[in-house]
Amino acid sequence: MAEYDYDLFTIGAGSGGVRASRVAAAHGAKVAVAEEYRVGGTCVIRGCVPKKMLVYGSMFAEELAHAGNFGWTIEGTSFDWASLRDFVNRDVDRLEGLYGQTLSNHHVEIVAERATITGPHSVRLASGREVTAKHILIATGAWPATPEFPGVEHCISSNEIFHLEEQPHCLMVVGGGYIAMEFAGIFNALGSEVTVVNRTDRILRSYDEQIVDRMLHIAMGRGIDFRMHSQIKRVDKADDGCLQVDLGGTYPVKVDQVLIATGRSPNTEGLGLEAAGVELGEGGAIKVDEYNRTSCDSIYAVGDVTDRVQLTPVAIREGHAFADTVFGGKPRTIDYSSIPSAVFSQPPLAGVGLTEREARKTYGDVKVYTSDFRPMKNIFSSHPERGLYKMIVEATSEKILGIHMIGPEAPEILQMAAVAVKAGLTKQAFDDTVALHPSMAEELVLLK
Incomplete structure (x- = not known):
């Protein structure tokens, strides 16, 4: 008989937990994942995915406002919040089903219960069932932080x-x-x-x-x-x-x-971590080493529940690296430098690498190249809004230290620019690249 019920028991079926579980199963491990709410986690169920859909829905107001300048006559427009809300939530349901299907297709057992740790290799489910696992992965994410005041x-x-x-x-x-x-x-x-x-x-x-x-x-x-x-x-x-x-x-x-x-806090309360001697850091985050291992050798943690970068793509990479390391015989770590990120404000902004302030503090002598322009699309709008792209480089070598921008589709443009920053390219590589005209992205190779 097997020494443990499972090779891996994952607590939390968010982006990091799902990736870790399915990759571990693909490596041949017997895996179960417990989720007390809905499969998919914050990003899919109540975070970046439905929020981006709301952003798309809200952008129609701006488009409709100046449609006449494009030659369109649109009469009787109105907005119904319930229609947008329900469409978004239906798609969340669809995505949840796909995540569950992915786990099932990889023969990962889904346990729709809350799980708490009772020891280095043991977990108790809300139903009272006790299970054991050679390895336990905590991927419970984070929860909205709430200040205290009357009301x-x-x-x-x-x-x-x-x-x-x-x-x-x-x-x-x-x-x-x-x-x-x-x-x-x-x-x-x-x-x-x-x-x-x-x-x-x-x-x-x-x-x-x-x-x-x-x-x-x-x-x-x-x-x-x-x-x-x-x-x-x-x-x-x-x-x-x-x-x-x-x-x-x-x-x-x-x-x-x-x-x-006002921010999000690691979701560690009531998990029973003290039963296995799992050490917590500031704000209740789980402390882990470069291989995602906690202070308890058999317990690991990935994603927002740790004290690292709270971004969905980072959690996914951490989960994958954990599974490859523990079950795939391919130990590897995550490089947390030059991670691109965006704010889907209106217009959106995005950045990768060092900000100007950080670059000056670290390198002292830097050069900053900018392009301050009005996107062609905005000519049709009543808003005289201008885009701004900037590139920070090391003064002598002109190695790119950071790229930051605000304007329509900034996150889409920055994703490819982030490759250049990660690769350690210089501004000369951008200068040598022919502009794609007319586009907003061409401003990146025309920076002065």
Whole structure:
């Protein structure tokens, strides 16, 4: 008889857990994965995928507004939140089914229960069933962090916003990160009055300041009200269902919904990690080594539950590397340098490598090349919005240290530019490349 019930028991069927489980199974391991909510995790069920769909839906407002300049006559347009919401949620259902099918096709057992760790090789399911595994992988992701103030129970997080019964006429978004900026842009485009409350004077702190300043200028021009150096003191629900938000001023701000988007915390509470001596770091994140191993030799962790980079593609790579290392006989690690990322604001921004501030701090002498231009598409719009691309290079060698941009389709363009940064190319490689005209991407080979 086998010493353990499974070779691998994964807790959490998000992007990292699913990839790790199916690859481990492909290597010949007997695998089970426990998921207490829905297969697919944050990204697929209540994160980047449905949010990007909402971005696409909201962009029609801008397109329709200047369709006449393209020669189109469109009459009687209206927006129905329920139609967009339900379409998005139906597609989430479809994707969940595909993720479950992928696991089943690789002979991974799906356990639709909460699982907690009871020892280095043991797990207890919510039903009371005890199972053992040679290796345990924790891939439980992260959860919205909620500040404490009176009336916080009247507020919602990014988990609930996809299921609102009605579109809020007035929405307050609390936070200055990418989740806050993306939902602020979505509902602003859909016609809601949006107020962003941030406790400091900086938003999107990990992105290049010049690019963020451009985004902030554009967002304000589109009507988003930013309240910097502000924090919620309390929220009271009025008899008419509206929320009275006290920001410390003379009069409270009246809104329909308050969205708390102040970051995400590793989802480790109640997992029983102490039973196996799994060490936690700051904020409850699981500490792991370069091979995703925790302080307990038989337990590993990948994705947002760790103290590394909270991005879906990173979790997927970590899960794959874990499975190859432990079950495939091919030990490998992840390189966390030059990871591209984007904010699907309106317009979107994206960046890879060092920001200008980081580059000057690290290298001292750097050169910065920019292109400040009005995208051709924006000529048809009433908004005089300009795109901005910038490239930071080491002064002597002109090796590219970072590329950052804001403008239509910036994330799509940056993905290929990120290859150049990762490969260690110089600006000369861009200068030697013939421009693809007319396009926005050609600005990357015309930087001055």
